[in-house]
Amino acid sequence: xxxxxxxxxxxxxxxxxxxxxxxxxxxxxxxxxxxxxxxxxxxxxxxxxxxxxxxxxxxxxxxxxxxxxxxxxxxxxxxxxxxxxxxxxxxxxxxxxxxxxxxxxxxxxxxxxxxxxxxxxxxxxxxxxxxxxxxxxxxxxxxxxxxxxxxxxxxxxxxxxxxxxxxxxxxxxxxxxxxxxxxxxxxxxxxxxxxxxxxxxxxxxxxxxxxxxxxxxxxxxxxxxxxxxxxx
Numbered sequence: 001x002x003x004x005x006x007x008x009x010x011x012x013x014x015x016x017x018x019x020x021x022x023x024x025x026x027x028x029x030x031x032x033x034x035x036x037x038x039x040x041x042x043x044x045x046x047x048x049x050x051x052x053x054x055x056x057x058x059x060x061x062x063x064x065x066x067x068x069x070x071x072x073x074x075x076x077x078x079x080x081x082x083x084x085x086x087x088x089x090x091x092x093x094x095x096x097x098x099x100x101x102x103x104x105x106x107x108x109x110x111x112x113x114x115x116x117x118x119x120x121x122x123x124x125x126x127x128x129x130x131x132x133x134x135x136x137x138x139x140x141x142x143x144x145x146x147x148x149x150x151x152x153x154x155x156x157x158x159x160x161x162x163x164x165x166x167x168x169x170x171x172x173x174x175x176x177x178x179x180x181x182x183x184x185x186x187x188x189x190x191x192x193x194x195x196x197x198x199x200x201x202x203x204x205x206x207x208x209x210x211x212x213x214x215x216x217x218x219x220x221x222x223x224x225x226x227x228x229x230x231x232x
Contacts, residue, residue, distance in 0.1 A: 028088035040077035097230030114141035
């Protein structure tokens with residue numbers, strides 16, 4: 001098989017060449033190969049961008065939806081190469097859902113995004129980002145409450161929180177875990193495109209967790225996300 005070096009570009013055609021001959025490789029092995037792509041070295045793009053041909057890679061080879069696969073491979077890319085396969089094997093061995101689709105309905109996407117960010121709030125524990133009022137809104141969103149009924153004072157306070165987050169963190173160091181968590185929160189409660197971008201939420205959340213708790217915490221986080229996806 002053609003060898004893949006750290007920093008290679010993983011176009012779908014190249015992956016096809018690797019795996020068109022012989023039996024299909026385990027998803028954990030493929031995820032580790034994808035983690036070598038130079039795309040993941042870009043500190044901003046790995047959080048908001050998309051590698052070439054990514055939906056096909058995720059659906060056909062990783063047994064995950066594109067958004068979740070992005071978070072998994074991004075976490076792997078930040079680990080030492082020698083530790084990636086063990087992490088990937090542990091994830092696939094322990095995941096239970098087998099779910100490969102995320103919800104398309106806007107309210108359900110909001111609910112899933114809010115549930116994900118609540119897990120990050122438990123890790124980051126920063127009251128300047130996750131104050132009590134914001135946590136209440138996240139809990140309501142995770143339960144699919146109608147946020148249009150939120151009292152005006154709470155809406156005004158949220159607007160100030162989101163504005164502060166975007167001002168302080170959008171142009172700051174993207175590798176800083178507080179900023180990653182804060183921008184994941186902002187995308188959930190004030191989506192930039194009107195509908196929650198779950199890929200961005202998962203990527204920023206996973207980054208905040210792995211930078212705060214390391215690989216063991218990131219594995220637990222990804223398995224919890226898998227459980228949340230299974231409930232959709």
